[in-house]
Amino acid sequence: MPVVELSYSRLLHLIDDSKITKKDVSERLPYLGLDIEYDDDTVVRVEYSPNRPDYSTDIGIALGLQGLLGVRSGPPQFGFMDGTATYSINATESVTGVRPIITGIVAKRHKENLDDVTLRQLVTMQEDLHAGLGRNRRKVAIGLHDLDKIGRFPLTYTTTSPSSHKFVPLNGQEAMTVSEILTGTKAGRAYASLLGDASRVPVILDADKNTISLPPIINSDMTMVTTDTKNILVDITGTSRHATENVLGIVAMTLKAAGFSLESIRITGSGNSTPKLAYRTQTVTTEEISERLGLDITAADAVSFLGKARLEAVKTPDGAVKCKIPPYRSDITSSTDLVEEVVLGYGAWRLKPRLSPPQTFGSFASPESQVMASIDKAMIGMGYLEALNPSLSSARILYEAVNRRPDMDSMVMVVDSKSSEHTIMRDMLLPGLVENLSRNVHEQYPQRLYETGTVFLKQAGARHSGPGSSPDSNIHPDSRGDKVGRGGACTVSELTNLACVTAHAKSDYAETKSVLQSLLDTDFGIKFQTIPDTHHIFEDGRCARIVAQDYSIGYAGMIDSAITALYRIRVPVCGFEISLNGSLL
Amino acid sequence: MSRVLHAIEKSIIASLQQKQGQTQEELTESTGLSLDRIRRGVEWLRLKDLAYIHESRSHTARLDINGIDALENGLPERRLLNMLAGGPQSLRSAKERVGPPFGAAMGTARKNGWITTERTRDESDAASSDGKLLLHLATGPVPERLPGEATLEELGERSLPVEALDADDLMVLSERPKFVIFEALVQKTITLTDEAMSTDADDAAAGAGGAIDVEAAVPRALGGRTHPLKDVINEIREIFVTMGFAETSGNVVQSCFWNFDALMTPQDHPSREMQDTFYLDGLETDESVEPGHLRLVGDTHSDVWRQPWNIDESRRMVLRTHTTCVTLRYLAEHQDMEQCRVFSLGKVFRNEKTSYKHLAEFTQVEGVVREKGATIRDLMGIQEEFYRRLGLARVRFWPTFFPYTEPSFQSMVYNERLGKWMELFGMGIFHPFVTACLKDTTPVLAWGGGVERIAMIKYGIDDVREFYANNIGWLREARPCQ
Incomplete structure (x- = not known):
């Protein structure tokens, strides 16, 4: 969420009431929906909702x-003067296929210059609007210009050839072609992709063909806004009129509240027209308000609470509430949105929690929760510690470190992960547990770890493989109890496995088999056989496939000593992994 | 201090009662215990005032390089005497044959009267004016053993306490350069106190009826345990169930339809971008959505967000970014249930770099209540009760924004350890445009959030990554602090 930094002294100055203290301000900020991130004597940083x-x-x-x-x-008060006789922008037909919409407003300060803090707040607003409503300038981009540095009106919003059109970009030293700007400036490189590979690019020109802006990339240096600026022209370009006018509403309100007076600009051209900055109306009934909040709110109350939320509402003859929605509140589109405004005005700190007894019966997920609880009891009874590893793992842990070949057909990968440690959904639990042992070689032995968790396999068909079947292990264990995708066939099956590892100087195959026996046979009454087999993670000659009721459910054995050696584990490790689907679940 | 004795202590007492003043090494031999055990036992006895340790500083002597040379070739004076035993020699030739230590050998031999000298005139050598000094073996007795020889042999290649050697004989050697090296040695001997000397170790140890030292330190038993985070998950699960909620579960891999579209997240919303959400490489869902629901969702999107809704976008597959998709799906599949309370616990994913406060994969719990007349105050009441049962007494609610609930709040819980308010679950009433797609007007209260944050408060942990580090020491010993 975006963050804004506020100075208490400036806030108190802007609130403009000597009775209000810093404490009042910091106490109420959260109830405006602003999250305090940092707070000291002079400055408070808040996160605001998008x-x-x-x-x-x-x-x-x-x-x-x-x-x-x-x-x-x-x-x-939002009123602005009609400036259409003086200020106008005409959009030519050529922008239609490139960036069709333009709008804007003029803001005048008359005598006073812009102060540094206000200027910085305006730039922050511009950046935040770009990131949020503007969808990174794609949907909407804003240009702020020093009105008095613009030559003659009318302005033209048109397109030009990137290779020949030249101007001095903001903070630039000399005139550059648009192509040079797109490759040679920071803003150019960051946003060039928004123009696609268009042969024509949008520009705003004054009546003397001087370039004012190359939206949505960069303004011209000529119209730069500084602390010497008195009057501002704002241009807003984008892909939709709705979005650009929403942004215009916010910019206009902010400039007005910052002490500017506003004048409209005449906008012409296909698909474009002079913005009206019109108020809408939205109605809400007192029933809806009362039902949502659990309070008895009258229409008069609602009108007063909406007033506190800086909205203007009136009672309607039928007892509902009709509210005027200013153009900078494009977030209000339904009666429910007004309910939220009433809560704000009412004061969320005044809402009293209410608890009534449920008329429903609680229940655990069945049978998963019970089976998992039984497995936990059995494993901790045998001295095992439960480990939890991420299910989004890496090629290093899942394959490279344990000598397995990735199977591209069943591997579930994510796109554009920010970390190489989170790229592949695990298809087995054992590799994670062996990695855990490698990080604990300094801890006292014996070490016993187990994990129950979901493993993921990409599959076209309904049948799935058991744990860690790799294409060259020759045997594809199978199982029943398919749980592919709730409510329909899904291409990724999510299965629940159990794995454990035992590490100490005398650990051997018999130990892991005896654990398995205690778990499956003693606790769950499942008979199984261990059939000689091979698997990449286990030592040849010390590996068995586990078969229960004619289905392969997993593998047991000694972890290959080459794997433990690479992980610098100095004691032998044994372990097993079984699929619970079809055996216990 | 306990008077009960450990088996090690008993062995040491028994041995010292036979022979007081043993070193630890001697005790190792006499008791057959390892040096490590002897050290521990001695320390215990010392702390119980049953034994004291006497430290004595002694010196040992061993041969230095000239001493070793003398051991191999004889003392220089012995070599001189041996030579003269074959007949008198001139000074010059004797000097040549004995080598550098000749001066010392001469001095010693003359001082002790083992040799005599004679000045002769060599007639054949007229050039020599001084004549020649001739060395003779003295007529008197030359001792069988020269001073120093006994010590030399005794030391040999060993290192011996100075007290064990003849002081005078040693001095003959030690006065010479690089003959003897002295080393200081601290020796600890253990002696029983009178009290310990007179006790019957077995009897004293027994106290009444074979008691053992119940205060002695013991190794920690390494038991099995469930993971602390799992314990918190189970606690939360139980609270939900006892508050009348039924558990439901769903897949981690979800289509964009359930994860985003059904919750009215606009298709161009930043949270849907790859830099925030994990998309599965090249996978599209092949499951179908109930046509009426699908059409309603698509139409509502176009209406509310004023942009066309793309059905292909809704088929892309993601790792769920929240568990609301699971509870929402439950509601969609149980539209006949007028009143329901459901919760879901499970992993959710965000494409984030991990840090002390963020994980790419974490556990979320999500609860919903569909009930006629349910209000925001009921939602607050459920939250307060939930936190109270978790042991979190101070709760506040701040208004906030979530795309699919309205009004929305976040609960703030006071963390006593850190002395500050912490953000926990987000909550709200499903926006009517979400429930309308389910053809329902009954209000749905929904809330949820990360379980790790609660576990952090409970276990006093400041780095969330700790929960997935599987540090065995921590897994063995972690315990809740609140």
Whole structure:
């Protein structure tokens, strides 16, 4: 979630009420839906939810706090003057297939310059809107310009040839072609992919054909906003009118609250028109509010609570509540959204938890929970410690370290993992347990570990292999009790296995077989045979396939000494792995 | 201090009662116990005031390089005397044959009167004005053993306590350069106190009826245990069941439809990108969704998010990013149940680099209540009761945002150990656009979150990776702190 850094002194200044203290502010911030990440005497850093991009600046947060602290009620005055006679942008037909939508607004400061803190907040807002609603500038991108550095209006939003069109990009030293900008600047490299391989790229030009912006990549250096800037022009380009106007609403509200006065820009061209920044209305009934909150809320209460949430609502003749939704609150699209606003205005800290007895019976998952509990009891009774390993593992642990060949047909891999340790879903538990032993060679022996867990196999058919069948182990153990994909055939089967390892100076095959015998035969009454076999993880001549009721359910044996030697485990290790599906489950 | 004696102590007492003042090495021989056990036993006896350790500093002597040379070739004066026994020799030739130690040999031999010298005139050598000094064996008796020879032999290649040697004879050697090396040795001898001397070890040990030292340190038994995180999972499972919830489970691998679309996560939402979610390489689900549900979800997406909904996108397969897909599916499959309380526990996945507070794979618990008239206050009540049963008494609820619940809250729980509020479960009422796709208007309360966070509070752990490190020492000894 995005983070914004606030200074207490500036917040108190923006809230503009001498009765409000720093303590009031820090106590109420969480109830505005802002998560405090860091808090000291002067600065507080909060995370805001992506549905409230109007909280990307201290200006927007101060508006919210004013409502919650009872300083102001209802929405800030939003009015803007008609500037369409002076300011206009015309979109040419050519942008349609490239980046079709443009909108914008002019914000004037008259006398005062922009202060440094406000400027930084505006830039943060721009970046946050790019990342969130803008979907990394793909859907929406914002350009801030010093209005007084722009030559003559009208502006034109059009396309140009990247190889020949030149201008000085923001913070650049000299004129570059668009192609050079796309490969030679940081912003160019980061966002060039948004333009695809278009032969024409979008630009905003002034009436003298000076470049103002190359959306959504970079502005021109000519119109850079600084602390000497008094008046601002905002351009917003994107792929959808709905999205660009939502962003425009937030930008306009923030500039207005920051002390600018707003003037509209005339927007023309195919699919484009002058933004209206219109209010919508949304209705909610008191029944819906009361039913969701478990409170008895009257229409008058709701109107007052919505006011505290900086919204303006009225009672309707039929007792419902009609609310005006400002253009910067595009997150409000349904009556339920208004219920949430009522809670905010009511004060979430005032909501009293209520507990009524259930009229349902509780139950454990059956039979999994009981069987797993029995296995846990049996294994800990035999002195085994339970290990938990991640199911998303790596080629190193699953294959390389234990001398197994990856089977591309059954291996389940994820795409673009951030870590090479999390790339393949495990198909066996034993490799993880052997790796665990290698990290514990300094601990007292004997060491006994077991794990029950899910293993994953990619399969087209309904039948599946047991644990760790590899294509060159010659035998594909089979089992019954298929649990492929709840509610239908799925291409990945998820099976539950049990594995254990025993490591000490005298561990041998007989020990692991006796554990298996105690578990299967004594605890579950399952007879089994151990048939000589081979498996990559086990030593030749000390490996058995476990067969119960005519089905192969797994393998037991001594872990290959070459594997333990590579892991620097100095004692012999024995172990087994069985599939529980079809045997115990 | 216990007067009960360990078997080792008894053996040592018995041996010392026979012979006081033994070294640890001597005790090893006399008792047949290992040196390590003797050391431990002696220390126990010392702490019980039954024995004391006397430290004595002694010196040993052994031969240095000149001493070893003398051992092999005889003392220089012995070599001189042997030579003269064959007849008188001139000084010059004697000097040549004895070599560098000749001066010392001469000095000793003359001082002891073993040789005499004679100055002669050699007529044939007119050039020599000094004449010649001739050495004779003295007529008096030359001792069988020269001073120092006895010590030389006794030491040989050994190292012996100085006290064991004749001091005068040793001095003959030690005065000479590089003949003898002295070394200091600290020797510990163990002696019983009078009390211990007079006790009958077996009897004293027995106390009344063969008692043993119940206070003695013992090795830790290495038992089997379930994993601490599993214990927390089971505790949570039991709390849910006792609060009337039925457990349900589902697959880890899910289609985008169940993981995202059915919960109304927009198809271009950042959380659906590969940098946040694990997609399975080249896999598409081949399961089908009930057509009515599928159509409703698609239409609602287009309506609410104002962008076309792509069915192919919904077929891609992911490692589930939450367990809500499991509970939601349960609700979809049990639409006839007017009232239900269900929970699900299982692994969820996020494409994140692991750190002390983030794992790529962790355990989530998820609960839902579908009940007529269920409100946000009931949801809070269930949370409070759940945390109370877990032993977490101080709970607050902060408003927040989740894409598929509204209103949404997160529960904050006070961590006594860290002295701060910690974020635990997220919660809310399913947004009507989610339940509408199930053709249902009954409110559904939903909440959930990471189990590891709770286990961290319970076990006082600050690095979440600890739970999957399988450190055997920790698995053997970890215990809850809260």
